[in-house]
């Protein structure tokens with residue numbers, strides 16, 4: 001299957017981009033593995049005419065918005081993001097009426113329609129920088145409440161109005177579970193993603209995006225690290241750093257949607273052109289503005 005995928009990839013002039021949360025098998029056939037921001041940047045620059053985005057729906061949409069002249073495919077069309085589904089353009093439009101002075105900062109984990117009516121996007125790696133770069137005091141932060149609260153803690157001069165969305169994979173972990181896990185591995189440090197609850201982040205030795213956690217693990221002198229993000233990151237770290245010990249904060253931190261994509265999906269996407277992503281032209285143009293403003297500032 002892997003050989004066939006590599007052959008078809010060349011034949012179809014395709015590039016495979018995979019998120020860190022994908023399975024090891026998928027990451028093995030990918031040309032690039034990265035977090036949302038890294039994959040967006042790569043998608044906007046690649047030479048190939050086709051992009052296979054192994055991740056979830058909003059990521060493939062973002063790639064299509066950034067590279068409208070390319071054919072972009074999502075290998076498994078069932079791979080969505082429950083957090084992105086927690087905000088719709090209609091509900092955000094209502095909220096904007098309630099907060100007319102607020103600047104809308106939208107996490108990239110959102111639909112193209114939501115991005116299209118936002119002022120600027122952010123990722124978990126640049127959210128603080130983006131919010132600090134805005135002149136207005138009031139920010140409507142959409143859709144992740146945990147990331148929004150984390151940004152608020154680092155931007156005390158801003159008034160952040162939170163949308164009450166969350167990532168089920170990160171939000172599920174409680175403070176009690178963290179305490180129990182850390183007691184199991186006394187001497188280990190905790191590196192956590194800002195999509196975790198505030199009480200989990202308050203126990204962390206380092207807080208950062210997926211890519212920032214990987215870099216911090218590489219640069220840290222710690223030999224035993226508990227990882228507070230999706231399980232795929234632990235796979236990557238164990239492969240890259242066999243000299244260190246990595247534990248997943250909670251064995252349930254597995255994103256079912258990220259794990260839906262299989263090698264078979266990639267094979268059939270390449271061989272039968274399945275799962276092509278299309279974005280309405282006006283929506284795409286407006287969403288591009290919000291993403292581009294983020295990229296200029298990050």
Ligand code: SF4
Nearest residue numbers: 081082083167169255
């Ligand atoms: S890990 Fe969370 S935010 Fe990421 S795709 Fe899965 S549900 Fe969405």
